[in-house]
Amino acid sequence: MSLHSIASPGATLGVDWEERVDFKRLRTERLARARAALDASDLGALILFDQNNIRYTTATHIGNWARDKLFRCVLLMRGEDPILWDIGSAARQHKAHASWLPESSWQAGISSWRGSIPENVGVESGNARRIARHLRERGLLGEPVGVDVVEIPVLRALEAEGLHIVNGQELMQQARRIKTVDEIALLDHAAGMVDAAYDELYRTLHVGMRENEAVALVNRVLYENGSEEVEAVNAISGERCSPHPHVFSDRMTRPGDTAYFDIIHSFNGYRTCYYRTLNIGSSNAAQRDAYQRARDAIDQAIAAVRPGGTTRDVALALPSAADLGYASEEEAFGLQYCHGVGLSVWEQPLISRYHSLEHPVPIEEGMVFALETYWPTKDGASAARIEEEVVVTADGPRVITRFPADELLVAGTRYWNGFDFTVDRGDRRPAGGTGRG
Numbered sequence: 001m002s003l004h005s006i007a008s009p010g011a012t013l014g015v016d017w018e019e020r021v022d023f024k025r026l027r028t029e030r031l032a033r034a035r036a037a038l039d040a041s042d043l044g045a046l047i048l049f050d051q052n053n054i055r056y057t058t059a060t061h062i063g064n065w066a067r068d069k070l071f072r073c074v075l076l077m078r079g080e081d082p083i084l085w086d087i088g089s090a091a092r093q094h095k096a097h098a099s100w101l102p103e104s105s106w107q108a109g110i111s112s113w114r115g116s117i118p119e120n121v122g123v124e125s126g127n128a129r130r131i132a133r134h135l136r137e138r139g140l141l142g143e144p145v146g147v148d149v150v151e152i153p154v155l156r157a158l159e160a161e162g163l164h165i166v167n168g169q170e171l172m173q174q175a176r177r178i179k180t181v182d183e184i185a186l187l188d189h190a191a192g193m194v195d196a197a198y199d200e201l202y203r204t205l206h207v208g209m210r211e212n213e214a215v216a217l218v219n220r221v222l223y224e225n226g227s228e229e230v231e232a233v234n235a236i237s238g239e240r241c242s243p244h245p246h247v248f249s250d251r252m253t254r255p256g257d258t259a260y261f262d263i264i265h266s267f268n269g270y271r272t273c274y275y276r277t278l279n280i281g282s283s284n285a286a287q288r289d290a291y292q293r294a295r296d297a298i299d300q301a302i303a304a305v306r307p308g309g310t311t312r313d314v315a316l317a318l319p320s321a322a323d324l325g326y327a328s329e330e331e332a333f334g335l336q337y338c339h340g341v342g343l344s345v346w347e348q349p350l351i352s353r354y355h356s357l358e359h360p361v362p363i364e365e366g367m368v369f370a371l372e373t374y375w376p377t378k379d380g381a382s383a384a385r386i387e388e389e390v391v392v393t394a395d396g397p398r399v400i401t402r403f404p405a406d407e408l409l410v411a412g413t414r415y416w417n418g419f420d421f422t423v424d425r426g427d428r429r430p431a432g433g434t435g436r437g
Helices: 023-039 052-056 089-097 125-137 152-160 170-177 179-206 213-222 283-303 311-317
Strands: 045-048 073-077 083-086 105-109 144-146 166-167 231-239 260-269 274-280 335-338 347-351 370-376 385-393 396-399 410-411
Touching: 023 045, 023 052, 023 073, 023 170, 023 179, 045 052, 045 170, 052 073, 052 170, 073 125, 089 105, 105 144, 105 396, 125 152, 144 152, 144 170, 152 166, 179 213, 179 260, 179 274, 179 370, 179 385, 179 410, 213 231, 213 260, 260 410, 274 283, 283 311, 283 370, 283 385, 311 347, 335 396, 347 370
Parallel strands: 045 144, 083 105, 144 166, 274 410
Antiparallel strands: 045 073, 073 083, 231 260, 260 274, 274 385, 335 347, 335 370, 370 385, 385 396
8 A cells, every 4th residue: 555545644633535544454554564573483472561562562552651660561472362461440441442452452460660569579470470371371381482671580580480581672673664554654744743843943943042942842842733752852052062962951052053953752653753953043164064964974875775775875875983083883873873763763774884884684665764964063063963764665765854954044043234244254154144054
């Protein structure tokens, strides 16, 4: 099915007069892919604690508060419906309203809540016995069992029941790597919401605005537009741009500052990772040069995205660590790389010069990933950061992040002295300039 069969991209209401995102199809196809991956492996079952894997296999969500507690657990066995052990009231809610799986799939359960209940109480061992009983009843106890993420006491309890535990996260990453038509539509809509956030930020950003105020503005716009969760907003300005600190502060912006932002949020589970760089009031030649270099690098990387190519092709188009002034690719990691985007902001393929040159994987139609670049100014006083999300189509990449990034935009331009000094003084610009680099 083509993405074009989903009508009115950007609309969120369900209607009877055209086909939009089909959530029944979304649930069915995701679970089918997980089951197919399990059937094609040598595993008998999967035990899933990762919230994104739980949502992929059961289409349940109980809010971000559950994300770091590791108390929800899915058992997916060959030929069987998944079983989810959830907090009791949520399990009752699933039985009432999650009719896509039988009521037996929704069970009340408890964990140690990250060790808040001491190990000697026996929560972990009781849960392990319950899982082992299900596997024994279906003749799967002797088969390898994949686990995605696990606490040490839980792992020990599962092994004490005779389970042979292996890595299950790799299998789930492979199952989730190619996106369905509905997943792509939701990713596209999530990116469109960030388009709106950047437009509001561009119109509001001014000298004296603090980084944390920008974070608050973006959160407001996203939640008002239906975001399920704003996972992170990085706001980095001025001298904080180089080296990249990866966290916002209360710094107040000043005339001529570069500021870059990364917006990560979720719409119906599907995330964004979306950098943009803006200047405030004016820009200088060094800032425009750094931006152009970052733009050229990301354009070259996007041009290498095509079915039949490999992640090595994309990695070669990215700047090297030496280009950015770093001693090794490990040291530069996170500044010039690509990563899959879906229910998680970290999915396959992950592409970098650190590993993709020697360990390439094919680029396939239906992949969705974000490409990131960074470039510091020559004096190290600032830097540019750009990120684009692309869908791999049969014809090549389709960019779904649409806020303008072909040139360095300047926000907050309110000054004008009526005379252009650039004719006589080289790069010196009036305080207001034209507002564009």
